[in-house]
Amino acid sequence: MSQDWTIRLRGVAVGYRERTVLSDLDFTLLQGSFTALLGANGSGKSTLLKTILGLLPALQGAVEFRHIASPVIGYVPQQEQLDANYPLSALDVVLMATHARLSTGLAVPVAERALAMECLQATGVGELADRRFAKLSGGQKQRVLIARALAARPDILVLDEPTSGVDASATGAILEMLGDIHRERHLTILLVTHDFGIVRRHATRVAWLRHGQLTEGVPAELMSPEHVARMLELT
Amino acid sequence: METLREILAPDFLLRNSLYTSLLVGLACPLVGVFLVLRRLAFLGVALPQISSTGVALALSLHVWFGPSHSHDHGTNQTVAFIGAFTFSLLAVIALAFLERRRDGRTDGRLGAAYVVATAVSILLLAKCPQAEQSWLTLFKGEIIAVTTGELWQTFVLLALMLTVLGWHRRTFLLVSFDPDLATILKVPVNRWNLILFLLIGLTVGVSVLVVGPLITFGFMLVPPLIAHRFADNMQQLTIWSAIIGVLAAFAGFYAAYVWDLPVGPASVGLLGLAYMVAFIATARPFQRAITPAN
Numbered sequence: 316m317s318q319d320w321t322i323r324l325r326g327v328a329v330g331y332r333e334r335t336v337l338s339d340l341d342f343t344l345l346q347g348s349f350t351a352l353l354g355a356n357g358s359g360k361s362t363l364l365k366t367i368l369g370l371l372p373a374l375q376g377a378v379e380f381r382h383i384a385s386p387v388i389g390y391v392p393q394q395e396q397l398d399a400n401y402p403l404s405a406l407d408v409v410l411m412a413t414h415a416r417l418s419t420g421l422a423v424p425v426a427e428r429a430l431a432m433e434c435l436q437a438t439g440v441g442e443l444a445d446r447r448f449a450k451l452s453g454g455q456k457q458r459v460l461i462a463r464a465l466a467a468r469p470d471i472l473v474l475d476e477p478t479s480g481v482d483a484s485a486t487g488a489i490l491e492m493l494g495d496i497h498r499e500r501h502l503t504i505l506l507v508t509h510d511f512g513i514v515r516r517h518a519t520r521v522a523w524l525r526h527g528q529l530t531e532g533v534p535a536e537l538m539s540p541e542h543v544a545r546m547l548e549l550t
Numbered sequence: 551m552e553t554l555r556e557i558l559a560p561d562f563l564l565r566n567s568l569y570t571s572l573l574v575g576l577a578c579p580l581v582g583v584f585l586v587l588r589r590l591a592f593l594g595v596a597l598p599q600i601s602s603t604g605v606a607l608a609l610s611l612h613v614w615f616g617p618s619h620s621h622d623h624g625t626n627q628t629v630a631f632i633g634a635f636t637f638s639l640l641a642v643i644a645l646a647f648l649e650r651r652r653d654g655r656t657d658g659r660l661g662a663a664y665v666v667a668t669a670v671s672i673l674l675l676a677k678c679p680q681a682e683q684s685w686l687t688l689f690k691g692e693i694i695a696v697t698t699g700e701l702w703q704t705f706v707l708l709a710l711m712l713t714v715l716g717w718h719r720r721t722f723l724l725v726s727f728d729p730d731l732a733t734i735l736k737v738p739v740n741r742w743n744l745i746l747f748l749l750i751g752l753t754v755g756v757s758v759l760v761v762g763p764l765i766t767f768g769f770m771l772v773p774p775l776i777a778h779r780f781a782d783n784m785q786q787l788t789i790w791s792a793i794i795g796v797l798a799a800f801a802g803f804y805a806a807y808v809w810d811l812p813v814g815p816a817s818v819g820l821l822g823l824a825y826m827v828a829f830i831a832t833a834r835p836f837q838r839a840i841t842p843a844n
Contacts, residue, residue, distance in 0.1 A: 370733055390734050401587055401727050402781045411724055415735050420717040
């Protein structure tokens with residue numbers, strides 16, 4: 316695998332206007348890697364993710380992108396973030412990711428519609444295209460949101476706890492599917508998760524946030540029983 | 551049938567009122583869809599009331615600024631339009647700004663804005679019985695004396711609003727449904743939210759001036775709320791909201807003409823009835839009762 320970086324943070328502080336959550340942070344997302352971002356609730360994972368996505372401005376320093384000045388990021392939020400009040404079909408939700416490529420006011424081109432369907436099929440929910448998004452199960456919603464991220468034709472896929480609120484069997488299937496997507500499409504993936512199993516099976520890099528410090532490394536090192544016990548303060 | 555033919559005749563005396571009702575019945579639900587989806591229904595109640603305070607201020611200007619007030623209907627109408635439009639825009643910008651800052655409770659802000667706007671309107675008109683009568687007529691939704699000029703002004707402004715809303719429908723939906731995705735896709739969310747709120751403000755300003763706050767908020771909220779009970783997608787929600795709005799406007803006008811009732815309350819009353827029927831028909835226990843067992 317190439318060791319080129321695709322996103323880099325050096326001495327960055329992240330947080331909100333009134334409160335710095337993490338400071339003097341160094342982080343590198345390697346191109347083509349499947350990086351798992353771990354950390355306890357409240358450790359600053361979501362704030363870091365929002366800063367990388369451009370949803371929050373860095374309080375100090377900047378998020379650097381290599382090769383592409385402004386890469387296309389496919390983002391998979393937690394499904395509870397989306398309001399069930401909107402009568403949108405699964406296909407409507409996926410088509411939102413193509414917004415930047417659509418002409419204002421005109422109908423969605425057949426090619427974009429076909430791409431959206433292809434992405435839904437790739438995530439195993441093609442037959443649910445016309446079903447109302449809000450009425451799908453948690454696992455089905457996450458698959459639709461992953462399809463949406465893929466429909467953006469992303470350079471980087473960023474997933475914020477994609478199995479939150481999803482039952483155990485669907486969780487396994489979704490994480491296996493992500494592993495397949497990484498292998499087949501050679502996408503750079505940044506995944507926020509609590510699932511150590513998927514990290515051990517699929518991640519090629521691990522970034523672990525604890526007490527405001529970010530530790531980066533390979534799973535063999537950071538997911539060893541001794542290191543995990545130390546990070547979880549079991550020893 | 552004879553009455554229907556009379557109403558639809560091109561030389562019908564109250565045709566301007568009918569056409570105005572139909573225009574408002576078409577346009578208000580289409581912007582109201584976004585208020586309902588964004589759970590800002592109460593904004594649809596407060597905004598027309600604030601806008602009518604602008605009308606009250608315009609109508610009472612001569613009391614506060616001396617006898618320079620014009621008695622010409624056209625001039626008064628223009629001043630009232632400026633009052634309604636300015637108050638709508640200022641209110642919608644202020645409320646959108648506070649929403650963005652997440653300062654305080656939205657429902658509390660809108661509730662306070664509604665009662666304060668009503669109180670200020672009454673105070674402004676307290677020393678001016680003639681203007682108070684005009685405002686109360688507007689408040690009650692008596693759409694009778696709509697001039698051809700007012701009809702054209704309403705048509706042009708609402709057509710402009712609907713064109714912008716339709717042309718950018720996908721962007722408005724994206725920034726409303728998933729502002730995070732919109733930001734990642736480099737869509738300027740705050741700018742588009744402001745444009746959407748300005749369109750809502752424009753619609754409210756124009757509608758309040760010709761049909762009053764009661765019909766404006768009735769048509770902004772109730773048709774989308776009815777359509778939302780059964781629509782499976784955005785297209786159905788939008789089209790059915792507009793159809794329900796136009797049908798209620800026509801039926802309300804017809805009922806008011808036949809039984810000599812005020813047009814606004816008749817239309818909104820019909821909408822209320824339709825909402826009740828839609829609510830019962832789509833309520834879960836009723837649906838279970840009519841769904842055959844497998």
